[in-house]
Amino acid sequence: MEKINYAAMKPAQPPKGNKKEEKDTVEIDGMKSVKHVIAIASGKGGVGKSTVAVNLAVALALEGYSVGLADADIYGPSVPTLTGTQDQQPGVDMIDENVQVFEPIVKYGVKWMSIGYFAKPDQALIWRGPMASSALKQLLKQTKWGPLDFLLIDLPPGTGDIHLSLMQDIPLSGGIVVTTPQQVSVSDVEKCLNMFFHKDLNKHVLGLVENMAWFTPEELPDNKYYIFGKGGAKELSQKYNLPILAEIPLVQGVCERGDAGIPAVNDQNSAGKAFRDLAGKVISLLA
Numbered sequence: 001m002e003k004i005n006y007a008a009m010k011p012a013q014p015p016k017g018n019k020k021e022e023k024d025t026v027e028i029d030g031m032k033s034v035k036h037v038i039a040i041a042s043g044k045g046g047v048g049k050s051t052v053a054v055n056l057a058v059a060l061a062l063e064g065y066s067v068g069l070a071d072a073d074i075y076g077p078s079v080p081t082l083t084g085t086q087d088q089q090p091g092v093d094m095i096d097e098n099v100q101v102f103e104p105i106v107k108y109g110v111k112w113m114s115i116g117y118f119a120k121p122d123q124a125l126i127w128r129g130p131m132a133s134s135a136l137k138q139l140l141k142q143t144k145w146g147p148l149d150f151l152l153i154d155l156p157p158g159t160g161d162i163h164l165s166l167m168q169d170i171p172l173s174g175g176i177v178v179t180t181p182q183q184v185s186v187s188d189v190e191k192c193l194n195m196f197f198h199k200d201l202n203k204h205v206l207g208l209v210e211n212m213a214w215f216t217p218e219e220l221p222d223n224k225y226y227i228f229g230k231g232g233a234k235e236l237s238q239k240y241n242l243p244i245l246a247e248i249p250l251v252q253g254v255c256e257r258g259d260a261g262i263p264a265v266n267d268q269n270s271a272g273k274a275f276r277d278l279a280g281k282v283i284s285l286l287a
Contacts, residue, residue, distance in 0.1 A: 030101065031140065033147040034068070036173040036286050038206070039166070041196075043188030045157035048211040049178040050078045051258055052248065052278075053154040056176075058263045059279035061109035065149040065287070068104060068111035070140050072166065073156040074132050077116030083107055084261020090117055090143075102143045108263060113143045129161030136162060137169060149287065157188075159195040167201045173286055174206035176245065181213060181232040193240055206285055207245040208233045209278065216249045216270055224249070246278035 031037075040053040050073065057069040071079035080086035083105075090113065091103035104111035115135070127135065145151060153170070156162055175196050179189040189208075196203045210233035214224040233244050251271040254264040265275040 030143050030145055031151070031170075034145055034151045035149050037151045037153065037170055038282070038286075039153045039155055039172055039175040039203075040178065041155045041163070041175050041192050042157055042178045042185075043159070043190065043192035044179075044185050045076075047157075047178050047180045047185055047189075048248075049157070050082060050154050051254070051264075052176075052178050052209055052211055052246075052275075053152050054079060054082045054258075055263050055265045055275040056278055056282065057110045057150075057152050058108045059265045059275050060150050060282065062265065062276075063279060063283060065283070066147060067109070067150045067152070068113070068143075068145050068148050069152045069154060070143070071112070071114030071116060071154050072136055072140075072162060073154055074115050074127070074136055074162060075156060077114045079112060079114045079154060080116040081261060082258050083110075083112055083263070085112055086116070086261075088117065100138075100142055102139065104143055104145065111145060111148070113139060115139060133162050133165035137165065140166075140170065150282075159191055163195060164201070167196075167203055172203050174204040176206050176209055176282075178209045178211055179233055179236065180211055181226065181229040183229065183232065186232040186236060189236060190239075193236065193242075197240075205240075205242055206282065207243040208236055209245050210247045212250040213247040214249050216251050218251060218253055218269070221269060243281075245281045246274050248274040248278075 040049055042049040053069060057067050061067045069079065071077045085105045085107055088105050090105055093101045095101055102113065104113045153166065177189055177192055179185050193205065195201065196205050212228055215227045216224060236242065237244050249270045251269055253267065254271045257264055264271050266272060
């Protein structure tokens with residue numbers, strides 16, 4: 001497999017002459033066979049959005065669907081670590097002198113792509129918003145996803161340039177917004193919801209996921225401790241008339257397996273069941 005230099009992630013410049021439309025056709029080609037694109041978002045970092053995205057992707061694949069996940073958290077990509085693929089590199093082919101096509105990493109039955117595959121773990125991406133957005137769109141559209149039932153996009157926290165650029169240029173089937181019960185998270189997630197609903201974007205939200213809804217010790221699986229409060233997602237659900245797609249408990253083993261690159265969806269505990277149930281609800285809404 002050809003080794004990819006980090007410089008390869010720089011946004012491609014249009015060829016000389018008026019060939020921009022031809023270049024755009026090549027870029028978009030990678031997503032032409034994707035049925036449903038789902039954005040996984042949150043208004044705040046640290047709510048477990050990437051963990052939810054990875055486990056939802058694997059859960060959908062276990063149901064027999066073809067699934068891909070694009071890690072759009074460009075300044076803090078965590079999908080390579082959560083999937084145990086951080087030591088792998090995607091293949092790359094040159095279509096012409098300006099356009100590269102990337103081969104996604106495949107593991108757990110899911111196609112993964114992340115800018116994290118092209119940078120060292122401790123390397124900071126010092127990119128301004130427009131450059132970051134352009135590089136990310138290049139990565140999304142020039143990846144050879146092939147036919148997919150679902151492509152999940154793990155968005156960065158917040159409501160910045162990357163979000164606006166992607167939502168304007170990528171056809172979304174809907175968004176899933178992740179929160180925790182804490183009021184500080186709920187306030188930021190509300191801003192995220194308002195971004196989806198903004199008149200210039202007007203994107204559909206499939207529903208909410210409340211992560212870390214309660215703490216369940218592995219040795220006491222029937223016990224629930226609401227260490228981060230209670231009712232945050234319910235408050236948003238009622239205000240915006242959105243369904244709560246899942247309430248996912250905080251289970252110690254989930255965190256440990258995530259660090260080891262092992263999704264928790266197969267765990268025979270309340271967290272594993274919650275991820276599987278979430279996949280079932282997404283399927284019922286879209287498939």
